[in-house]
Amino acid sequence: MPEQTTAPLPVAEHVARILDAVEPLPVFDQPLLEALDLPAAEDVTAPMALPSFDNSAMDGYAVVFKDVADAREDRPVHLPVVGEIGAGQASMLAMSPGTAVKIMTGAPVPQGCDAVVPYEWTDRGVAHVQIGKAPTEGQHIRRAGEDVRVGDVLVSEGTVLGPRHIGLLAASGRPTVRARPRPRVVVMSTGSELREPGMALGHDSIYDANSYMLAAAVRAAGGIPYRVGAVPDDVRGFTEALTDQLVRADIVVTSGGVSQGDYDVVKEALSGLGTVWFGDVAMQPGKPQGFGVVGDEETLIFTLPGNPVSSYVSFQAFVLPALRKLQGRRPYERPSRTARITHGLRSIPGRQQMVRGQYDASVVTPVGGHGSHLIGDLADANCLVVVPAETESLAPGDTVQVLLLDQEF
Ligand SMILES: Nc1nc2c(c(=O)[nH]1)N[C@H]1C(S)=C(S)[C@@H](COP(=O)(O)OP(=O)(O)OC[C@H]3O[C@@H](n4cnc5c(N)ncnc54)[C@H](O)[C@@H]3O)O[C@H]1N2
Ligand code: MOO
Numbered sequence: 001m002p003e004q005t006t007a008p009l010p011v012a013e014h015v016a017r018i019l020d021a022v023e024p025l026p027v028f029d030q031p032l033l034e035a036l037d038l039p040a041a042e043d044v045t046a047p048m049a050l051p052s053f054d055n056s057a058m059d060g061y062a063v064v065f066k067d068v069a070d071a072r073e074d075r076p077v078h079l080p081v082v083g084e085i086g087a088g089q090a091s092m093l094a095m096s097p098g099t100a101v102k103i104m105t106g107a108p109v110p111q112g113c114d115a116v117v118p119y120e121w122t123d124r125g126v127a128h129v130q131i132g133k134a135p136t137e138g139q140h141i142r143r144a145g146e147d148v149r150v151g152d153v154l155v156s157e158g159t160v161l162g163p164r165h166i167g168l169l170a171a172s173g174r175p176t177v178r179a180r181p182r183p184r185v186v187v188m189s190t191g192s193e194l195r196e197p198g199m200a201l202g203h204d205s206i207y208d209a210n211s212y213m214l215a216a217a218v219r220a221a222g223g224i225p226y227r228v229g230a231v232p233d234d235v236r237g238f239t240e241a242l243t244d245q246l247v248r249a250d251i252v253v254t255s256g257g258v259s260q261g262d263y264d265v266v267k268e269a270l271s272g273l274g275t276v277w278f279g280d281v282a283m284q285p286g287k288p289q290g291f292g293v294v295g296d297e298e299t300l301i302f303t304l305p306g307n308p309v310s311s312y313v314s315f316q317a318f319v320l321p322a323l324r325k326l327q328g329r330r331p332y333e334r335p336s337r338t339a340r341i342t343h344g345l346r347s348i349p350g351r352q353q354m355v356r357g358q359y360d361a362s363v364v365t366p367v368g369g370h371g372s373h374l375i376g377d378l379a380d381a382n383c384l385v386v387v388p389a390e391t392e393s394l395a396p397g398d399t400v401q402v403l404l405l406d407q408e409f
Helices: 011-021 163-171 210-220 235-248 265-271 308-327 375-380
Strands: 028-031 060-063 077-085 100-103 115-118 128-131 153-155 176-179 184-190 224-231 251-255 276-280 288-294 299-304 336-341 352-360 363-366 383-387 399-404
Touching: 011 288, 011 308, 060 077, 060 128, 153 163, 184 210, 184 235, 210 224, 210 251, 210 308, 224 235, 235 251, 235 265, 251 308, 265 276, 265 288, 265 299, 276 299, 288 308, 299 308, 308 352, 308 375, 336 352, 336 383, 352 375, 352 399, 363 383
Parallel strands: 077 100, 184 224, 184 251, 251 299, 336 363
Antiparallel strands: 028 176, 060 100, 060 115, 077 128, 276 288, 288 299, 336 399, 352 363, 352 383, 383 399
């Protein structure tokens, strides 16, 4: 393997190169429930008003307001009941003054009606009704278009569709919505020392944390993870496993095997293909990186370093923006906040440090040490403190930028 001599790539440049290479996935008409949590790929405008017709908000009697304006408990108004309208049973289209029509919640109010008297204010009469309280004009009538007018934007492009959006689209008669599908992400970890959780460990083996962590991060980012699990350090085995998986991948993410070791199979297997860039990015953790395309379909591949914290931080810095762009989600990068740091720290010159931290109310406390193996500390963190490459130390109380790890965006 030739020695790495080129200067590390600045983080922002690596992100820019990745985003340049990624095109949003093609758009599909998705049945409404399939579109839950997907970003809409169209501005949906209202094809109809909501409510679509004037209708009753109460079970009661449709009346002409003037007829009942003086109704009081001690001086009730008596009206003949000339008909009945249930929801979905609009047999009666108009009514005359001096009459009442039984009406149910949601039923269209007949022409001429300008108030609804709820049952509770009446004797619930069938042939005649006694009304003991006056409604205001228009009371309990839900007007056509008072909620949504034709042409209103129901959801704008890029909106991540939640249950309320799905409900609104259904209410407006849309059976489908254009959205981008979830990216399919094959996650493979490499290392002959790796064992599946639940299996016995030898004195020199460890459990495969990364394939689980990365697959979970894919799902949290809106993708469909296909976790292959651990592949041994063997170029042929890795190449075969990768080739088998390409058919179901929009992206492949591997962990491990990209540094300077004697068994760095990922680098060895993919270097030959000439379409994957390997090099150092000026970030700690997460220095050794690889990014490119593999296979006939030119499937995107990220080869992340094996140390668990390096793998996770690399995912957040590099894979997540790509996943978001594939889905048409914006912004591409995690939300950041300005915070005061509680403790001072030293940083490696020339590398953007991503320090694990606990953020709360504009204050951040660093969690654990620098080591890229400290997965226990990683689990305690809820943010990454971004220490720029040119900053060599921070003092308590200094202002920093933090990336929020658990925030929906
Ligand atoms: N001579 C040098 N050695 C190393 C350098 C260097 O520049 N020169 N860089 C170090 C840095 S920085 C990192 S990060 C790692 C990256 O190494 P690899 O990507 O090749 O990863 P491995 O060697 O396979 O593993 C590193 C470490 O992480 C553990 N690991 C790997 N996969 C998993 C997994 N799925 N679950 C849990 N833990 C995993 C593995 O056992 C190792 O301890 O290289 C440094 N070395
Ligand atoms: O870059 Mo390594 O990721 O420092 O641990």
